[in-house]
Amino acid sequence: MTARSVAQLLQSAPATALPGTWKLVRGRAITLRPTNDGILRVAHGRVWATIEGPHGVTPSDSGDHVLEVGRSMYLHAGQSVVIEAWNQRGASYFAWDPVFVTQPVRPRVTATAVLQPMADLRAALALALRAAGQLATGLTRLAWDRLRGGQAGVSRCPDGALG
Template sequence: MAFQTFPQTQQSSDSPVLPGTWKLVPGRAITLEPREAGTLKVAHGQLWVTYEGPHEGALNESGDLFIGVGNEVVLRAGQRLVVEAWNDHAPSYFSWDPLPEPVRAPRMVRVMQPLADLRVALAMTARALGGLAAGLGGLALDLVTPRPRETCPAHGAAS
């Protein structure tokens, strides 16, 4: 991320330090223009942030926001944002975290799963058709083959 920094944004030994954050003293501003998308989150104090224009919409959509502890703004790569501490008596602290880039599956991976599903479906279809053919063949054989007459074991008479 490209920062336009001033000496007043550096950590000093005479004030408490919040690890993983940038310190911005009252009356100073910095311009952020990240090379990659990310989030700016307020860790302590309040910030006045101004998005670079032109701005569209109602007058209250001028690009100025006041954000406090726990609030965050998302910046796209190359988008400019001016950040200023909004407390006259104490510094504000903020963090910058790049957004994770979405993982894109290679094109072959997107084809392999449906292909595997189709292979399983075809195997199940073949097994079902084989079972159906065997069942129909057995039924046909039963219909054309005469049955032997059963005899009564006690009397030897045909039933």
């Protein structure tokens, strides 16, 4: 909706207007030019809505629609519609509800995406090197002990049993 059309609607709406709606008196028409996709809803009365062309050949795609209480119409951004109160007497009330389309959010690729795995690999490599060093030390001691004729890691009790 343009700022001018909103201002005109607000000036014509009395304090008794339905909350969240705009009043459109009989015999008046207004053009809506939404900048976002949205839904035109009729809260009271009925309106005649004419969507700008091109139009199809079927009556439901003719561009002209009569919307009554509880009915709504989806409009795309930039698509204009002229609405007019279409009652025997009294005013119609309508609401315009924008529909915001969610955009998928791609995760930001940051240095953390590379630095964290690199730090994990560095820690894993340090642990692997330490374990390899301990294994080499243990194997060396075992081999040295065997060469000297002892049994590494096995001690004998005084009665000859292994303990």
